[in-house]
Amino acid sequence: MRAAVSLACLAAALAATACDRPTSTSTSTSTPTAPAYPVVVALVIDQEAAWIAAERWPLLPADGGLARLLREGTYVRDLRYAHSATDTAPGHSALYTGAPPRTSGIWGNEVLDPVAHTKVSILRDDETKLVWTGAPPAWVGSSTKVLQVDTVADRFRAAHPDAFIVSISIKDRGAIFAGGRKPTASLWWDKELDQFVTSTAFAPSFPAWADAQAVPGAVRAKPWTLLDADWVKAHAATPDDQLGEGELGGMPITFPHDVAHAPSPTSAFRGSPFADDAVLGLGLAALDAEHAGERPTLLALSLSGNDYVGHAYGPDSWEAWDELRRLDASLGRFFAALDTRYGSSGWSAVLSGDHGVTTMPEVANGIPAARPWCRPDAGPDPWGRACGNAGRLMPDELGAELRAVAAKAVPGEHAALVMGVIDPYVYFTPEGRALAGAPAAALRKALTAAILAHPEVARVIDTRALPASCPPESDESIDALVCRAFVPGRSGDLYVLTRPGSFFDPDVVPGKGTSHGTPYLFDRAVPLVARAPGKVPAGRVVREPMSFRAFARTLSSLLGVEPPDPEAANASDLTRLH
Numbered sequence: 001m002r003a004a005v006s007l008a009c010l011a012a013a014l015a016a017t018a019c020d021r022p023t024s025t026s027t028s029t030s031t032p033t034a035p036a037y038p039v040v041v042a043l044v045i046d047q048e049a050a051w052i053a054a055e056r057w058p059l060l061p062a063d064g065g066l067a068r069l070l071r072e073g074t075y076v077r078d079l080r081y082a083h084s085a086t087d088t089a090p091g092h093s094a095l096y097t098g099a100p101p102r103t104s105g106i107w108g109n110e111v112l113d114p115v116a117h118t119k120v121s122i123l124r125d126d127e128t129k130l131v132w133t134g135a136p137p138a139w140v141g142s143s144t145k146v147l148q149v150d151t152v153a154d155r156f157r158a159a160h161p162d163a164f165i166v167s168i169s170i171k172d173r174g175a176i177f178a179g180g181r182k183p184t185a186s187l188w189w190d191k192e193l194d195q196f197v198t199s200t201a202f203a204p205s206f207p208a209w210a211d212a213q214a215v216p217g218a219v220r221a222k223p224w225t226l227l228d229a230d231w232v233k234a235h236a237a238t239p240d241d242q243l244g245e246g247e248l249g250g251m252p253i254t255f256p257h258d259v260a261h262a263p264s265p266t267s268a269f270r271g272s273p274f275a276d277d278a279v280l281g282l283g284l285a286a287l288d289a290e291h292a293g294e295r296p297t298l299l300a301l302s303l304s305g306n307d308y309v310g311h312a313y314g315p316d317s318w319e320a321w322d323e324l325r326r327l328d329a330s331l332g333r334f335f336a337a338l339d340t341r342y343g344s345s346g347w348s349a350v351l352s353g354d355h356g357v358t359t360m361p362e363v364a365n366g367i368p369a370a371r372p373w374c375r376p377d378a379g380p381d382p383w384g385r386a387c388g389n390a391g392r393l394m395p396d397e398l399g400a401e402l403r404a405v406a407a408k409a410v411p412g413e414h415a416a417l418v419m420g421v422i423d424p425y426v427y428f429t430p431e432g433r434a435l436a437g438a439p440a441a442a443l444r445k446a447l448t449a450a451i452l453a454h455p456e457v458a459r460v461i462d463t464r465a466l467p468a469s470c471p472p473e474s475d476e477s478i479d480a481l482v483c484r485a486f487v488p489g490r491s492g493d494l495y496v497l498t499r500p501g502s503f504f505d506p507d508v509v510p511g512k513g514t515s516h517g518t519p520y521l522f523d524r525a526v527p528l529v530a531r532a533p534g535k536v537p538a539g540r541v542v543r544e545p546m547s548f549r550a551f552a553r554t555l556s557s558l559l560g561v562e563p564p565d566p567e568a569a570n571a572s573d574l575t576r577l578h
């Protein structure tokens, strides 16, 4: 039980609540000497847009984690993905492989189960089982089976069979690409179990150092309140009870959010700063685990709380501002904890985002102050943010509509032709795909017309018409971005491109909140920061756009390995900037 208490305390300490000093291998008060092997922390803030970082990070206090990273590292303002469909799994896989979805095989977060036609994780693997601390539930687990390329962690494992590689996230897609195929541990939180779990793909049993239940319980013991109410009120352009915000977990949309006592505490938890504190706390516990401090180390954390907060309440909400403020403070304490273990020059960090986000429709359409880039004197917006009306496309409703359209367009006795809609594709059934000649053309024509009748839609792209090989990355046209997002034989049949500011409803709180997933820069550009004393220039800002491959390139250099993707080998390396 002692390990469980210590772990909960680590997480609670990050949340700045009272707690006994955690058990740690680093109890010495003397300054630790830097280890002779690499200790690299890779952080992905889920849904951290380049525009958010550029406009809001400068407003954060000097003693926070992000200000420290900017002082001590190099900041790339405009790291660009080369794919449309800017979602979590494509983003994380691109960061950790240096390859776009077309090459990696990771084209979306979820796929349709071919039998049940329900949404399942793209990483779900029927040959694996979930692993957790309780009795085995025999639930299906996740793996890297669908991933077609190597990850940075795979290269690191090959170079250092004894390396300590731990990845942790609230989502399987946030952890698995970072940990690669042979992690020491790859852990994610399961909403039904309310525990951290892994899969038989990675470990036969749950690691002894990680108490799966203690951390979520400890960090959400107190309600979520504003850390700095004056700061939030000074910067948020909307009221706390803004129209369009979602009642996450059944909670009211205003502060305080009593997460532990919400009608659905697990939904409320994952959309709160507590989720990120749980991941950071488990990360520190991993570093203190047996033998972790004596070998080449990669600790990769994906902070998903930020994403669920953004989805439910929108990026302009009090919740989003407080999430950033709290995450920044937690990162500051996390980096201080790394100093304690390795000395400030003994660890490196890279930090990025997996995609951006767009303004919530009710705010976009109703609060002019929230869109200063739309003022007549504002000039062109560097992030391509929208000024027109915005809206949500409801995937299940669209799917039902399209099934009816298909039945009408191709009369006669046949099975359903449309399987369903998952952002950003319409998927046909095998019968729909098998159609040829005039019926096939009639089907696509009728579906395209029906989709285009929705005001949120800009274009419908027939994926059969995409070229066999995609244009070079310098081509940032919509067609090129869609081409690099598409995986032949696996992605869907019609690609639905929404207008800037509109999006597929993310189903976090149905019909509420906001999302991402489009090829526009507000969704496609993210920040990159690398901090490595003596290796990466301190206090440097790169304003020019840079390829997403710089993340894998730089992380590989810090770990002393070659990047997995050949094109990433040619990408910018923040350890070699001139």
Ligand SMILES: [Zn+2]
Residues within 6 Å of the ligand: 046, 047, 087, 088, 089, 091, 307, 354, 355
């Ligand atoms: Zn994400």
